[in-house]
Each structure stands twice: as C-alpha cells, then as structure tokens.
Amino acid sequence: MAVIGQNLAMRPQGGAPAVRESGPRRSIGEMLVAAGLLKPRDCDWALARQRQHKAPIGHILMAHGLVEEIAFYKVLARQYGALYVDATAFHAQPTALERLGPTFCLQNGLIPIGRMGGAMLIASARPELFEQLRRGIEMRAGPILMAVTTQSQQRTALTAIKSHALVAEAERATAPRESCRGTRARVIIAAAACAVPAAAVIALFRPVEVFTVMTVAALAVLLINTVFLATVAGIGAARAMCRTAHGAPVPAPLPRISLLVPLFDEIGIVDALGRRIMALDYPAELIDLCLIVEAGDFATRAALDRAPFPRWARVVTVPPGTIRTKPRAMNYALDFCDGEIVGILDAEDAPPPDQLLRVAAQFAAAPPETACLQGGLNFYNARASWISRCFVIEYALWFRIVLPGLRALRLAIPLGGTTVYFRRRALEALGRWDAHNVTEDADLGIRLSRYGFDVDILDSVTLEEAPVRALPWIRQRSRWLKGYAMTYAVHMRNPARLWHDMGAWRFAGVQLLFAGTLLGFLLTPFLWSFWLLLPGGWHPWEAALGEAGREAILAVLLGAAFVGAAAQIIAMAMGGHLRLLPFVLLLPVYFAMATLALTKTLVEAIFLPFFWDKTTHGVSQPDPVRQEG
Template sequence: MEAGQVAPRSMLGALAEAGRIGRPVEQVLAAERIATRAEVLSAQARHFGAIVLRRAEAPPDPDLVGTLPPEFCLAHGVLPWLRLGETLVLATARPERFEALLPLLPADIGPVMMALTHEADIQDELAERCGAELARAAETWRPEQESCRDFNHAAPAARVMAGLCGALCLALLVVAPVALFGAALALALASLIVAQGLKLAALVATPNRPPDRAAVTLPRSPPRVTILVPLFREAEIATTLVTRLSRVTYPRTLLEVILVLEAEDAVTRAALARTELPPWMRVVVVPPGPVTTKPRALNYALCFALGDIVGIYDAEDSPAPDQIDRVVARFAEAPADLGCLQGILDFYNPRANWLSRCFAIEYASWFRILLPGLVRLGFAIPLGGTTVFFRREALEDCCGWDAHNVTEDADLGLWLARAGWRTEMLPTVTREEANNRAWPWVKQRSRWLKGYVITWWVHSRRPRALLRDLGPRRFAGMQMLFLTTIVQFTLAPVLWSFWLFFAGLPHPLDPYLSQDALVWLTALFLGAEATALLIGLAAVARTPHRGLMPWVPTLFAYYPMATLAIYKALWETVTRPFYWDKTQHGHSAPDGPGADLPTDTG
C-alpha cells in the first residue's frame, strides 16, 4: 500500500478473504492478481528484512544441490542457494514458516541465513538439477511386488504353465474341437450369468433418487487443493482447458492446478506458451524415461504438488464449477478412513453420432448405476482416470500410481481398498469429450481392457494376500468384476454362434443340445439383453440426456466393438504390455453452447 501497488479498498478485500480462509494475505494478493508475485516478494523482503534472490539474476550454487534432499526442499519450499563464508543462505518461498523449519535441518549444516525467492524458482532449479532422479523415483515408487513392471519377465514356472495351457488348447482344437467349444461355451455362460447377477445387484442397491443439490459449506480452515492435469499432444484442447478450469469457484488462494507435460511434447508446450496462465496454474515438465505413461507423469508431478487434497482431471474435462467445494466439504465431514472420492463422468457431445450416443449411455450406466451400487454393496471399485480426488496421505500410503500400468486408476482403486481406505461416489459431474470415431474408440478400449487384464494379474498372483487384505466379500466382488469383463468380451463370439440356430443353419453343438436346452439358452440371452436395457434406461433417466432413451436398445450393436478391442488388448498384453495407446481429444465440439457446463448432480 505504501508503494502504491495495492489500493486500500483492494487490501481490505484481501484481508477479509485471508481471514475467511485462514491463509496469509500475501497469498491472496498474488492468487487474486491484486498484486504481482514480484511485488509481493519485494514487500515480504522489506517486512522480514531479508534479501531477494532470483534464479535468472543470481543462479543457485550447483555445488549445494546435495545439501538437502530434493524431496525435503520441495515439501518445505526451500533451496540452499549460496554460502557466505560459513553461513548457508537458504532461500525460502514461505518465510512465515522459516523459524519452524530450522529444527528440521541437519545438525551439521552450520549457520543459516534466510533469503526470499519465488516457489517457481525453487521448483525449476530442482527440476533441472534433480529431475532425472525424481523421475526414476516416480517410475519405481510402487514396490516391485505390487507393480506390473515385471509383467514381461515371467518366472520359468509361469512360462511353462502358460505353454502347457496353450498346447492343451491346440491339442483339443485338433483332436476334440467340440469339447473345446463346449468348454468355452460353459465358461462364457457362467461369466454371463455372474455378470448379469452382479449388475442387477448393483441396480437394486443404487438409491432410487439422486441426491438433492444442497448448498456447500466449506470448513473453517479449508485445505489447499492440487489438481493434476496430464497433457500429451493436446494442442487443440490446451486453451479451452484453461477456460474451463477457470470456472471453478474454490478460493484461488487455496487452489493449485499443475499442467503436467512430457519433455518430448513440444506441440503442447508451444500451445501453452501462447496462453496466459492465471497465477494458480503452472506447468511441470516430466523428464524422458523408459516409459511414457500417465501414472509416471502423475507420480513425478506429485513431488511438486502442495495440496492436502489431490485431484485428477483430463485434458478435455469440464467440471461443475462447485465441484472442488463439494469435494472439500465431503472430506471435511467424513471419517478419516475416507481416502478417495470419485465423481461422475458425462459427455458434452452425446448427440454427435451413434457411437457417442452409445458411449454416453454406457458411461451413464457405469457412473450412475453400477459404481454407486457396487460401493453400497461394500465392494472395492476400479476408479475412473479423472474427476477422482484423494487425501494426500492415502495416495502416499499406496505409493502413488503404478507407473507401468495402463489403467493406473483401476489398479489404485484396489490398492486403496487393500490398504484400508474407503472410496465413495460423489454426486458431482464432469463433462468430457466422447470418443466417437470407430478405430480411436477401439484403441482406447483396448488400452482399458489390457489394463484390466494386467491389474487382475497383479492383484491375483498372490491370492492369499488379496483375500487377507480385502476379505471374502470384496475378494469375490473383485474377481467377479474383472474376470467377467475379460471373459465376456473374449468369448463373445462363442455366444454369437447361437445365431446359427435361430437362422436354421448347422451349429457344432447340434447333436448335443436338446430343444429344452435351446429354450433355456434363449431365455438366458434375452434376460441378459433385458438387464442391459433396464440398466441403460434407468441410467439415462438420471442424466439430462433423456433423448438418448430410444438409442438404448441399439447397444447390442455397440458392445461387439469391445470384442475387437479385447483381442487387440490380449495381443498387446503379450507383445507391448506397457504401451500407452494415446486417445486424441479436440475432434468433437460440444453439442451446443453451454453443453460442457454440468448442471446436474447425478
């Protein structure tokens, strides 16, 4: 104010906001753009009687990098900058916490003097000097016995067993093809029955009416929230993303959005360089490594995150404006064992074509019926890759994401349950872009299914430990959910073969199936279709897309695409288990103005 940089009226507003959210006023000034970060830093320097250090003007001494671990520096916002004789000049971005930090320093560090710098300068310097080390830690944070990174290094016994199973199937195909077909049919029918029973149980368990949209009351001292947004070759969507995330109503002082880019992604970096980012939004670049996956990028970015709650959005996401407020309010009132909140995903382009309509119906069934029902049944659920929020301690307790798993979200959902953390569905919606081109849809679905196969293998390779961690009920639920998904799509052609009967054509099992058996099979198939129809209609009724109801019966022609995807997934499971088949966004605009702004609660 004395320097004329902030008007008294603006300062009063900033002081009121600082008191309301329990944060230092200088953070409010910078986050709300009342003053620049440079102006705030200069005022802090006068207040604390400390010098200001800027990386561009006086770079830190590289010989001091190892004085403190990079993880410690990032967590506390400090950096050993230079030595003046025996005195270490320790730059900090949080001067109000400097005195409390001193007892945490090593005893042999010597005299310490405080200097001030920007948090960005500390993080940029550590990323440059220690980025490769932090990236390696991000790849291996999850212990090897809990990771899939040894998937392509199977033990000799496992290789022998797989070879014997393959040889047995080939032998049966040559010697007794009818027996092989009959065994496949029995497995497919059992999977179909279990899957439909699980879906009906979830439907019954789902609340009949969605919750009312009550007003949100934040806790007295709201926590800082970090949103991680991994981007890769997203030049078309980058600018729109900034606009959509700017709609959120959570206090800017308490919000941190990190746009996570890969070092090789020059296209997205160039697009963001042309975009003016608000003070609460910044970029973290992930160093190159042996794998380029979303979970590796998330683990790396988490090192630079300051939030007590960590959320994930995808590049094309458009969350409800009050979504983060609702997340914070729910975590504040919930028991301490609530580790994760999963929001509802919906699409802003469901009317683009037939594929997007069917995709929207499928998403409505999954996020509005099946997942809520499975949660109420007490099962562990596979998480979605976006609109998912964690207590930071829960995320760290599970060692983050498996950097090699291409469905890191489903895997993490199970590890949270195994570690004793609960997951709830939160009735708040994020709209995103439906993948509505046939081959890109198959590629995306094949990655999801490959991840399901690998995730099931990771957790089931030590069945006794899984049973001990989950208990019998959730153990059975996990097996039913994952195995039926894999088996149903893989063996779907066996069930399709029964169209030969209905068309009056010869079938391999003609001599073995009586008329009564055909009647029962027909009833089973019709019951499965009726279940899908019932769940689809119930799910669409909970969305703003009521016009999709006439399209629900066409799902019978939609799901066969997933069978093509599972064969691609199984091939890649053997040949390229860690390959991330990237889905490109920005190809389908919202159906109309405002279609990307959620207004329903789910």
C-alpha cells in the same frame, strides 16, 4: 561460480539488516503499502479475504494480480531480515541437496545455493517454515543461514539439476509388490495373453473339445456376470433414486485444492480448457492449478501460452524417463503441489462451476477414512455419432447405477481417470499412482480398498468428449482392458495376501469386476453361435442339447440381454437420456468392438505392456444442446 560474497552484497536488498532486529515483525501488507507496491484499499481487501479463507497473504495478492511475484518476495526478504537472491543465478550445492533430498527441498521450498563463512546458505521460498525445519536441516547439512527466493526461482533451480532424480522417484513411487513394473507381473500378463493363441493352436487338432470347453466357460461367465449386474444395478438404482442432493454445508475455511491436468498433444482443446477452468466458482488463492506437459511437447506448451488460463495456473514440464504415461506425469507433478486435496481433470473436461465447492463440502462432512470422491461423467458431444450415443448409455449405467451399487455393497470401486479427488495424505500413504499401469485409476481404487480407505460418490457430473469413430474407441478400450489385466495380475500375484487385506467379500468382488470383465469380452464370440438356435437355425450342439437344453440356453441368453437392457434403460431415464432408447439395439455391436479391442490388448500385453495409446481430444464439437433428453 564465485563465492556468494563476490556476487551479492552481503545484506538484504532494500537496506534491511542481515539479521532481523528485535521487536515485532512488520506485516507484509504494511510493508508493501509503504513500498508503494500495494494500494491501501487493496491491502484491506486482501487482509479481509485472508481472515475469511485463512490463505497466505502472498497467495491472495499474487492470485488476484495485486503484486508481482518478485516484488512480493523482495519485500518478504526484508520482513524476515534476510538476503533476497535469484536462486537460478547460483549453482545448487549437490552434496547438501542430496543430504536433504530433492523431494524434501521441492515440497518445502528450499534449495542450498552456497556457503557463507562456515554455514550453508539455503534459499527459501517459504521463510515462515524455515525455523520449524531448521533443526532437522542442520542435523543433515550442518549450520545454515536463510536467504529468500521466489517459488518459481526455487523450483527452476532445483529441477535444473535434479529433474532426473525426481523423474526416477515418480516412476517408482508405488511399492514394487503393488506395481506392475516388476518382472513377475509382466510374466503373468504375458503368459495369460499367450494362452489365447495356444488355445487356438490346440483347436486346430481338437476343435470339438476346445469349442465345447470354451462355450461352457462362456455360458458360466455370462450367467455369473448377469447375476452380478442384476444385483449391483438393482441395489445401485434403488440407492440412487433414494439419494437426495448432498446437503453438506460449505466448510469454513475452505481447503486448498490442487488440480492436476495432464496434457499431451492437446493443442485442439486447451483454449476450451482454459475457459472452463476460469468458470470454476472457488477462491483463486485456494486453487493450485497444475498443467502437466511432457518435455518435447512444444506444440501443447505453445498452445498453453496462448490460451486464456488464469494467472495462478502453473505449467509443470515432465522430463523424459524410461516410460511416458499419465500416472508418471502426475507422480512427478504432485511434488510441485501444496493442496490438502488433490483432484484430477482431463484436458477435455468441463466441470460444473460449483464442483470444487461440492468437493470441499463432501470431504468436510465425510469421516477421515473417506480418502476419495469419484465424480460422475457425461458427454457434451453425445449426438456426434452412434458410437458416442452408445458411449453415453454405457457411462450412464456405470456412473448412475453401478458405482452406487458397488458402494452400497461395500465392494472395491475401480476409479475413473478424471473428476476424482483425494485427500493428499491418503494418496501419499498408498504410494501415489503406479506409473507403469495404463489404468492407474482402477488400480488405485483396489489399493484404496486394500488399505482400508473408503470411496464415496461425488454429487457432481463433469462433461467430457466421447469418441465418435470406431478406431479411436477401439484404441481407448484396448488400453482400458490392458490396464484391467495389469491391475488383476498385480493384485493376484499373491491371492492369499489380497484375501487377507480385503476379506472374502471384497476379494470376490475383484474377481467379478476384473476377471469377469476380461473373460466376458474374451469368450463372447463363443456365445454368438447360439443365436443359430433361434427358429430356422442350426447349431453343432443341437442334437446333443435336445429341446430342453436348447430352451435353457436361449433362456440364459435372452435373460442376460433383458437384464442388461433393463439396467441401461433405467440408467438412461435417471440421466435424462431416454431419447437414446433406440440405440440400445446397437449395443451388441458396440460391445462386440470390445472383443476386437481385446485382440490388440493381447498383443500389447506381450510386446508393449506399458505403451499408453492416448486418445486424441478436440476432434468433436459440443452438441448444440449439451444434455440429451
């Protein structure tokens, strides 16, 4: 590329001087009106809206389609007495870019594009920040001059040469000791997975002893899990019933919220997603919507171009890397976002229109240590199959009762992967998401607790699509269980450190939530044999147990079933799902599928630890009536 002076006139477009004249700077609105690019009444409306929401005038004008991006930035360049350039027409300066750092440049709207005399010319999409950053930039890159470019051009030019560096940072954003990408974590997971076939081999030679040990362990785990569920569900139900609607006032001004929506092979759902996003009741200039697609997913990209998304939606394409996971994609996209609150939605989600207002109000009323809000989930296709109905019951228990119970007991909360909102500064302090963990949400919930942050329950419920067939359900559940195993292995690499970070109470909670869940599904088959103790049946232990032992074991089994059913029925009543009551009888079959899913988990933990077995969306239509009950 020739020197800049041979490619551009060395003065700002529109005839403005290369150096801003002294005196007060004309307002951008006045300049746009004078240039015939903005109607006076639209300018007055935008200025009134700016006073109300404290948003940059450019965000307001472009979000509402009053001014095109290039036209706005050309006038902005004249306002600052700077050169306007199309940054994509130049080769970025690699040495200066390395000195400044690609992430720093991306987050601050900068890209070095050439030299002018003895100074480095840096194109800026945020000239209002340039003077604040000048001293730090000059310490790393020497004398500098500012040009103005659009945000789109700056990002395109930067990612054209630094996308692989940004991907590498996204894959290792989390500290090694807190990530499952390390060899030690993988060895722990693989060793635990290998213990199951090893036990099976031993059972060929010592079947009675292995059966006895496993059965005793299964009974112990069942008893512990039942007591834990009864405690959490009892407290959670009491708290939830006493909880009133959150009355926090909507703050003024409202915060800017970045919404990350990871998409992969989602051609069947993007039209509905676009309509649901359009229905959100929040100022358009304060929503930073980031639709994340993988490079090579041309079908989804084409579907996005046809879908009814608002003009302020942006598509971020994630280049290929060493893995392909949802957390890697979100880490990459986060540098393209500028919201002080970051929210996650899945492709199939249907949030209520007031959800973002509730997020803003609840964060404004919460103390600074409340770093995260976890919203509730329900399903718009509950009646599609018996599996979807059981899924509704399971989620009602988790979101209506268990999560409030965990919060009331001040235990760590494994987050869900959607309808979850973070204060950005806390998310950055944690090292973002672990790109290698296939349940990055649960892991992040534990790290929030370890760092002393709090999670609150958001008073808002998002509707999404439930699996309707057994195989997709098993694939999804196997990924969840694998992620639980990964998370547990990572945080238990150094139990003493985990104890120190969380304290004895929360440390015990991690054991119950993660080890209890995994062992419960793993050992459940040994409990099935005890149903043979019912009248007319025979069990290998019958002679050794005697009448008292037989009655004690049946009491444990029936007591566990009663506690689970009672908690589920209470949750169903709270969620308005009592019409699903007959399907409680199918839950033993439903949860037996999780044991099948665990076998897939064990194989993948050894051979495919970071494989993301994605759930396909858009296969089931919403019920005619969206709420059961």
